[in-house]
Amino acid sequence: MADQANPQLALLAQDFEDFFETSLCGFVITDGEGRITRINQRAAEWLNSSPDDFSGKRFSDLLAVGGRIYFETHLWPLLRMQGYFDEVAAELADRGNGKMPIYLNGYERKADNDQPVFMRFTLFRASDRRLYEENLQMARQLAETRLDAEQQNAIIREQFMAVLGHDLRNPLGGIMSAAQMLARTELGAKEERLVNIVQSGSKRMHEMINNIMDLARGRLGGGIPISPVVVDMEKLLNQISDELIIVYPEVRIESDFNISQMVECDPARFSQLVSNLLANAITHGSSDAPVLLKATVNKDFWEIAVSNQGKPIPKEAMPYLFHPFHREDSQASQNGLGLGLYIASEIAKAHNGTLTVKSDATETCFTFTRFL
Secondary structure, three states, X not given: OHHHHHHHHHHHHHHHHHHHHHOOOEEEEEEOOOEEEEEOHHXXXXXXXXXXXXXXXXXXXXXXXXXXXXXXXXXXXXXXXHOEEEEEEEEEOOOOOOOEEEEEEEEEEEOOOOOEEEEEEEEEEOHHHHXXXXXXXXXXXXXXXXXXXXXXXXXXXXXXXXXXXXXXXXXXXXXXXXXXXXXXXXXXXHHHHHHHHHHHHHHHHHHHHHHHHHHHHHHHOOOOOOOOEEEOHHHHHHHHHHHHHHHOOOOOEEEEEEEOOOEEEOHHHHHHXXXXXXXXXXXXXXXXXXXXXXXXXXXXXXXXXXXXXXXXXXXXXXXXXXXXXXXXXXXXXXXXXXXXXXXXXXXXXXXXXXXXXXXXXXXXXXXXXXXX
16 A cells, blocks of 8 residues: 555655646745745746745845835735735846736745744736736726716707707797787688697797706706695696696596695696606507596505506617607607606606506506605
8 A cells, every 4th residue: 555655645746846836826935934945947937047046035035126125014014913915916026037017925834833834925927917907997097088078978968958948948939929919810711720830839849948948957957946835636637637638639538536635746847747647648548548547645655647558668668768868669759859758757756756657468557656
């Protein structure tokens, strides 16, 4: 058995020697005082010397001046205190090949009496890694610069929309006033039809401008501002429903209210939210089925839901439904900008509530919820 063990031990020792000398890492072993007792061929080659040249020298002698000072003042005390350190950046001394960047690990072995027996140091060549990290840092800085530029461009675009919307209001107001004055005069059938076209077109433009102003106000001002007052929610919802029935006389809007108390909200903004949801339900819902407006208000929460039957919202569109300028499909909101649901969600946030949607083959339902 002993004869078989000796060759195996010899083979293991040979394998260890080969690994120690030819590894891609540098290995250095010192005594308990930090004097080098052995250094492998790889580390010696990096220092343009032979292993015998370093016997008896302190480990810190391998390092460039800055690294030597840092080792003696920081790493050596740390090694004696906790027994190891790892991933420390340093440079090997310049011995004709130039300073070589490395990453350094250190480990101390102690005896039973807590005295150091030896120390082992592992050196990793860091040239490629340093270059990679520098390139990564440059790429990160470039990405941050591009992001800053894009954010600035976004602010400029939204400021432009705000200014444009504000400046368009004055001439549009004149057109709408002139159309109203013409509508009050005696007109022939052809002229009356033309005035109706001007009135309906200017009304759509007025809604678009208001939506643009709300978008800019929400993006640049940190949200849509509201002025809450105590409101009779049932009365408010009936007014909104009645207004839309006038605009869409062929559509049925059914109401189901369970309102037990007054609520505090901005009536104009909340009317805008519900009106957007109802108009959206009318536009995309089945013409054969009514739009359902449900409301529940009690001391714990209030909830407003608008549902319609018809084709479900495509699954791929759901994550972007409340994004600005989003349209459900190519046929949706041809006269609008795709801002209605975005503005409705912003109004919901301004009221400390949430706007959610569920859509399947049975129905599509948008729900505003606020817990008190």
